[in-house]
Amino acid sequence: MLRSRLLTLFVILGALSSGHALSKSFARRARNKHRAPSKESAAAAEDSGPRILPLGKKALKKRVYLPLQEDASAAPVVVPPTAGDKDLAQHARRLLDSEFVKVAVEAFGKDAVQLQCFEPPVVTIEGFLDGAACDALRAAASDGKGYEVPSKTFSADTAGHRTSTSWFLNFRDCQAFVKQALRLMPEIRLAQMEEPQVVRYSFGQKFGWHGDALPKQLLAADLSDGGQRIATLLVYLNDVENGGSTVFKDLGLDGKPLKVKPEKGKALLFFPSNRAGEPDDRTEHQAEPALDEKWIAQMWIHEAPYEPKLPIGNSNEEAAVFGSSSQASSV
Numbered sequence: 001m002l003r004s005r006l007l008t009l010f011v012i013l014g015a016l017s018s019g020h021a022l023s024k025s026f027a028r029r030a031r032n033k034h035r036a037p038s039k040e041s042a043a044a045a046e047d048s049g050p051r052i053l054p055l056g057k058k059a060l061k062k063r064v065y066l067p068l069q070e071d072a073s074a075a076p077v078v079v080p081p082t083a084g085d086k087d088l089a090q091h092a093r094r095l096l097d098s099e100f101v102k103v104a105v106e107a108f109g110k111d112a113v114q115l116q117c118f119e120p121p122v123v124t125i126e127g128f129l130d131g132a133a134c135d136a137l138r139a140a141a142s143d144g145k146g147y148e149v150p151s152k153t154f155s156a157d158t159a160g161h162r163t164s165t166s167w168f169l170n171f172r173d174c175q176a177f178v179k180q181a182l183r184l185m186p187e188i189r190l191a192q193m194e195e196p197q198v199v200r201y202s203f204g205q206k207f208g209w210h211g212d213a214l215p216k217q218l219l220a221a222d223l224s225d226g227g228q229r230i231a232t233l234l235v236y237l238n239d240v241e242n243g244g245s246t247v248f249k250d251l252g253l254d255g256k257p258l259k260v261k262p263e264k265g266k267a268l269l270f271f272p273s274n275r276a277g278e279p280d281d282r283t284e285h286q287a288e289p290a291l292d293e294k295w296i297a298q299m300w301i302h303e304a305p306y307e308p309k310l311p312i313g314n315s316n317e318e319a320a321v322f323g324s325s326s327q328a329s330s331v
Contacts, residue, residue, distance in 0.1 A: 129176060196298070270283050
């Protein structure tokens with residue numbers, strides 16, 4: 001009898017204890033529901049808009065040296081492997097703005113602009129041109145609107161090094177490309193743009209290791225014509241399943257090559273020299289042999305006004321008519 005009463009008492013006490021624990025749990029949930037968000041969650045909410053997005057967490061394994069120019073006397077900032085994506089993106093944007101060319105990340109969709117390498121900066125932009133604009137650029141080259149130049153005629157020294165066909169286009173025939181370039185680099189003027197080119201790589205064609213900065217002897221011959229190239233903007237005009245990647249020698253993780261696969265509409269932006277016109281040999285790159293036909297459009301940005309050479313009569317002034325518009329869905 002006594003044992004039965006004690007057992008009943010223990011059951012009651014257990015139920016009361018369990019109920020008290022449950023009530024504490026519900027109280028905690030209620031408090032948390034109305035509690036102010038943490039710094040981490042608030043930062044995440046603020047970072048929900050467009051941003052430069054590192055390619056992936058693996059990129060954080062590489063130590064990145066990013067000189068910040070807010071204080072010219074300050075030593076380069078070392079970003080440790082444990083730095084978060086947001087910190088790296090902020091450092092990269094400061095580096096672009098101060099040392100290279102300002103990139104308007106906010107002009108494109110969320111996560112469209114991705115950093116493939118932080119120092120030197122190599123950037124890709126998903127969906128830079130839509131399919132119609134890509135097709136129109138290819139048509140402009142194929143329909144005889146451009147000035148065709150087989151690669152061997154560029155230089156006898158590159159006859160076997162560069163095997164492709166290029167077309168120099170009038171600015172009026174590639175309006176979407178020009179408009180998007182101005183959206184991406186809002187501080188760049190039309191007068192700094194070299195004439196746009198469309199390049200076709202047929203089966204097995206390539207462009208070996210090279211840099212886009214102009215040789216010093218060429219600059220010395222005519223410093224008034226644009227000066228040095230400070231940016232390379234390249235857009236893939238078709239998907240290439242096999243081969244044809246753009247490869248940078250040692251800008252990948254752990255000193256390995258960095259490869260950018262051709263995808264229709266995707267843009268690649270890098271900087272063969274800095275704002276001061278000093279060449280950056282680290283941006284040496286190549287176009288791997290294409291196993292499928294590959295089409296690209298490219299444009300170089302100069303540090304000063306440049307006078308287009310081809311086709312005869314081409315002028316970047318004629319682009320001023322449409323260059324101020326930010327809408328560039330098609331050519």
